[in-house]
Amino acid sequence: MREYSVPVLVDVPASANLTDTVFRRAEEEPNVVALRRKVGDDWTAVTAGEFRDQVAGVAKGLIAAGVEPGDRVALMSRTRYEWTVIDYAIWTAGAVGVPIYESSSADQAAWIISDSGAKAVFAELESHEATIREDASGLPGLKNVWRIENGALDELTALGTEVSDDTLAERRTGRGIADLATIVYTSGTTGRPKGCSLTHDNLLFTARNVANGPLERLFTVDERAALLFLPLAHVFARIIEIVLIETGTILAHTPNMKNVAPDLQAFKPTFLLGVPRVFEKVYNGAEQKATAEGKGRIFHAAADTAVAWSRAETAGGAGLGLRLKHTLFDKLVYGKIRAATGGRLTTAVSGGSALGERLGHFFRGVGIETLEGWGLTETSAPSSVNMPGANKVGTVGKPFPGVTIGIAEDGEVLVKGRHVFQGYWNNPEATAEAIDADGWFHTGDIGELDNDGYLRITGRKKEIIVTAAGKNVAPAPMEDHIRAHPLISQAMVVGDDRPFVAALITLDVEALEQWKAANGKAGADLTELSSDPAIVAEVQKAVDGANRFVSKAEQIKKFAILDIDISEESGHLTPTLKIKRNIVMRDFTKQIESLYG
Structure with a gap:
């Protein structure tokens, strides 16, 4: 291992x-x-x-x-x-x-x-x-x-x-540190939430080692x-x-x-904490505002430059031409984005789900380095996090001090450390399933460690789709890429025991308001827009973009745009905006079946 x-x-x-x-x-x-x-x-x-x-x-x-x-x-x-x-x-x-x-x-x-x-x-x-x-x-x-x-x-x-x-x-x-401090119930994408028993040690050990280790620079300004x-x-x-x-x-x-x-x-x-959807909203809002003001081309050029500049910095430093472009767009675009956050923000931490490399590079290029971290309720939140000055975009960083991360033979990410919970409250059976005899907590996430100890999460073990042809498909990376499109709210990949991979897509109601005004369709409702050829073409672009990163067997062949948005209020998302897949599958059976009819 x-x-x-x-x-x-x-x-x-x-x-x-x-x-x-x-x-x-x-x-x-x-x-x-x-x-x-x-x-x-x-x-x-x-x-x-x-x-x-x-x-x-x-x-x-x-x-x-x-x-x-x-x-x-x-x-x-x-x-x-x-x-x-x-x-x-x-x-x-x-x-x-x-x-x-x-x-x-x-x-x-x-x-x-x-x-x-x-x-x-x-x-x-x-x-x-x-x-x-x-x-x-x-x-x-x-x-x-x-x-x-x-x-x-x-x-x-x-x-x-x-x-x-x-x-x-x-x-x-x-x-003392051995005493129970809190019982945090998982938000529950399936079944009843389980209570995670966290001690004073779990929380205090985590807080002090994170604050004095990888994120120390954030708390010394x-x-x-x-x-x-x-x-x-x-x-x-x-x-x-x-x-x-x-x-x-x-x-x-x-x-x-x-x-x-x-x-x-x-x-x-000076410091901000968010989930990927928050950063997506910031990006999409800036893009929509620029487009509405007739500056869409400038914004897209600035975004491409920010991403290129960040990638170049990772590779050893940007060349003169790229630095000049970056300086120009800093005055025209990036400074306005920073001003919208109050003007003092230079660093943010993203967790909860995957941020995506493009957004990570974009915000870094804008001057707000977004550090991605990873963990679960059972690990007192973080197990790994990127560091200012050593941020490997696309990964969730190295283990924080006192943590060991292992990769099992089947690719599951395992964790040890004083931050790991004591067990599930009133549920010894579930605890025994989660923590093995050697003390490893089985996270259920699939990932890989590079030679420098940086962790990359590639999927969720229970969410791996196996098509009728036996192809294993990790839905999360494709969903993250599709969801980055400004007109898309959520995406859920389907295809378990099916002949090919497909997806359910929902539209972002707020983003649609600007799109309708710009396209002369102010009176259109969500049902009309879900079948509008121009909207369908935009969604197809997002799907095509996601398909470029996977093999042909994993590519999304068809999609359905739902005529409602799924949300926490509708019962389809957890409070941290994770999709409750079983509920979506149940409530939209007809739409899924139509993809394979």
């Missing part, structure tokens, strides 16, 4: 826990700005001392409300300042946090609360509380539901006024700041939250994805 290890960089003592930095920093630097909270249109500073006091107040309230060490407390909310306060308050009270996606259904929320045995729940909005209470009769262990928008934090702080500082300190320091907008119910955003607290990077939140663009310009982050 081929494997690659990176030595541990930062050890974590047995007595440590996730709250230590919050309380230590408040003692050492009480007046330093730790977070910024959006109030109206202003970003209000929250000092380290103020943050510690709010965390302590809510933690005392939890203790007064009867939350005991090890009890599970759930949290259903959008990404916002209060989430981080509650997260650390739960840990300070010695309890275990259980995040719930704010988009979850009543059945999903009830399952997580019931399976985890949560004693209490924080709900952000009235609608979230209604979702939780819809199936509350089947949750006899649930004692409290606190609504954030209804003054829950103030209520708990008032409730805990009789709890002494000594009692709080005893609770807080009574938890002056006035470093980061804006979180991905759901904190997902372990990817959660580990970044912890990294930002550990490194003293100013943390801010935005709960509404529609506000990301203006919030980026107002907050001016």
Whole structure:
């Protein structure tokens, strides 16, 4: 078996826990700005001392409300300042946090609360509380539901006024690295979500080794700041939250994805975390804006130059002609893209799924180096990540310190390290299937390691399509390439036990508005557009582009453009925008059959 290890960089003592930095920093630097909270249109500073006091107040309230060490407390909310306060308050009270996606259904929320045995729940909005209470009769262990928008934090702080500082300190320091910190439920592309048990060690070891290792440069710039907008119910955003607290990077939140663009310009982050769809939207938005202004040819030339410049830098440096073109387009195009992110952003991290080489090179060429990383909920988010100055675009980087990555005989990626979870909550059978007798966690991803230790993910073991002719096809790379087209929202490759490979395509509703205006079809609806010859031709271009990278047996021979978009709201995507293949296959059986009729 081929494997690659990176030595541990930062050890974590047995007595440590996730709250230590919050309380230590408040003692050492009480007046330093730790977070910024959006109030109206202003970003209000929250000092380290103020943050510690709010965390302590809510933690005392939890203790007064009867939350005991090890009890599970759930949290259903959008990404916002209060989430981080509650997260650390739960840990300070010695309890275990259980995040719930704010988009979850009543059945999903009830399952997580019931399976985890949560004693209490924080709900952000009235609608979230209604979702939780819809199936509350089947949750006899649930004692409290606190609504954030209804003054829950103030209520708990008032409730805990009789709890002494000594009692709080005893609770807080009574938890060590071996203790459970959170149960994070996988978003579930198939079946019931499984709860991943992550300890203080899993999260703290990961955060400190990532922050002091491959990503150290991101957290040493002056006035470093980061804006979180991905759901904190997902372990990817959660580990970044912890990294930002550990490194003293100013943390801010935005709960509404529609506000990301203006919030980026107002907050001016130095560091950004996103999933590939976010970066695709940035690229597509810039392209559409340029086209609408009659500058489409300039933008495409600038994009090609950015990609070429980045590839040349990887190969040893751009020549004079390419450097001159790059300098020209920096003034005409790239500077405007950087300005749209606030003007201070030079680096971003992408995870969750494959970014694609073209986008990686494009953003690097623009001056926003996008570092791709890889991991799963079971590995506390990251297992590998690219590094500033050593970014091999198209890979997901090297293992971070303390991690070993191996490639099994069948190509499956295996992982070892202190970041690997303790097992699935209440599910020893699934745990035994995931972690073998030698301690390797079987990720289910297919990949390869190069001679320098960089990992490339080539597919998902359970998603490999086997055609009727016996050809193995990895759908993800083709889907990523097709989805990069500005008019396409999602793509799903099909062909299991079929004579050839085909695809279902959905159109991007937002991008279509500009296309309709530019093509004199303002009144056309999605049904009409899905069969419009011009749209079909655009989709064919995207499919042809994807087909160039695979063998003839793997190429997409036919596609169907659906007359609806698939989304998280429609039940076809997870909260991290992964396709629920079994649900799509079930709901669009007729369209799939028509491809093979």
